[in-house]
Amino acid sequence: MNPVRDSGALAPRDIAPAVSNKINSGNTPTLPNKISDISNGVNHALTTGFSFGSTSGVITTLGLMVGLHSGTHSKFAVLGGIITIAIADAFSDALGIHISEESENKHTTAEIWMATVSTFIAKFVVALTFTIPVLLWDFSKTINIPGLLSVEFPIAIVVAIAWGLFLITTVSIRLAQKQGNKISRVVLEHLLIVILVIATTHYVGHWVAGFSE
Numbered sequence: 723m724n725p726v727r728d729s730g731a732l733a734p735r736d737i738a739p740a741v742s743n744k745i746n747s748g749n750t751p752t753l754p755n756k757i758s759d760i761s762n763g764v765n766h767a768l769t770t771g772f773s774f775g776s777t778s779g780v781i782t783t784l785g786l787m788v789g790l791h792s793g794t795h796s797k798f799a800v801l802g803g804i805i806t807i808a809i810a811d812a813f814s815d816a817l818g819i820h821i822s823e824e825s826e827n828k829h830t831t832a833e834i835w836m837a838t839v840s841t842f843i844a845k846f847v848v849a850l851t852f853t854i855p856v857l858l859w860d861f862s863k864t865i866n867i868p869g870l871l872s873v874e875f876p877i878a879i880v881v882a883i884a885w886g887l888f889l890i891t892t893v894s895i896r897l898a899q900k901q902g903n904k905i906s907r908v909v910l911e912h913l914l915i916v917i918l919v920i921a922t923t924h925y926v927g928h929w930v931a932g933f934s935e
Contacts, residue, residue, distance in 0.1 A: 771819060771837040775844025776893055778815050780886040781916060783807050783849045785923040787856075791879055792927025797861045801853060808849035816842035848889065855881035873924060883920060890916055 786803045790796070820838040823829050829837075859878040866874050867883070875883070890912050898908040 770823070771840025771842075772844045773893060773897060774819060775812070775815060775841040775846075776848045776889060777912075778811070779808075779845045779848030780889050781919055782811055783852045784883060784886045784916065785919045787852060787879060787882055788875075788920050789923035789927040791861070791876065792924045793931045794927075795861065797856060797878075800861075801856050804849060804853050804856065808846050812842045812845035812849065815845050851885065852882050855879075855885070887913060887916060 783804055786807055787800050790800045790803045794800075816838045819841045820834060823834045823837050855878040859876065859881065861876040861878060863877045864874045865877050865880050867880060891909055894909040894912045895905055897903075898905040
C-alpha cells in the first residue's frame with residue numbers, strides 16, 4: 723500500500739499534468755468567449771438605447787402635442803414643440819442614459835457611447851415622425867376618439883396617437899419576446915401608460931388655457 727497515494731497527495735509524475743489542467747481550465751477567456759462578451763455588450767447597448775429612445779420619443783412627444791393643442795389649438799405651437807422635443811429632449815435622454823450606464827461601472831467606454839448615440843438617434847427620429855401628420859392635416863378637421871370621454875381631436879393628433887400606440891406596441895412585443903414575458907400583459911401595461919399620459923396632458927392643457935379666458 724502506497725502511503726502517498728492513500729493520503730490523496732500527488733506523486734511527482736502527476737504534478738505537471740495537474741498544473742497543466744488547472745491552467746487550461748482557469749478563468750483565462752478564450753477568443754470565442756471574448757467575441758461573445760463583445761457581442762452581448764453591443765447588443766445590450768443598442769437595445770437599451772433604441773428601446774428607451776423610441777419609448778421616450780413616443781410618450782413625451784404625444785404628451786406635448788396633446789397638451790399644447792388643448793391649451794393653444796395652434797398648429798404652429800404644436801409643430802414647434804415637436805421640433806424642440808426632438809432636439810432638446812433627445813440630448814437630455816442621451817445624457818441620462820450615458821450617466822446611467824457609467825454608474826453601473828460594468829460597461830466599456832464603447833458600449834456606453836453606443837447606448838448614448840442610439841438613444842439620441844431613436845428619440846430624435848421618432849419625435850420628428852410626429853411632424854408628418856401635423857404638416858399633412860389642418861387642425862380644423864376633427865374626429866371623436868371613443869374611450870377618452872368622447873374627446874374631439876384634430877385628425878392630425880388622432881393619426882399621431884395611432885402612430886404612437888403602434889410604435890409602443892411594436893417595442894413592447896419585442897421586449898416581451900426578448901425577456902420571455904407574457905406579450906399581452908406587457909403590451910397592455912405600456913399602452914395604458916401612454917393613454918394615461920394623453921388623457922392627463924389633454925385636461926391639464928384645458929386647465930391652463932382657462933387662465934387666459
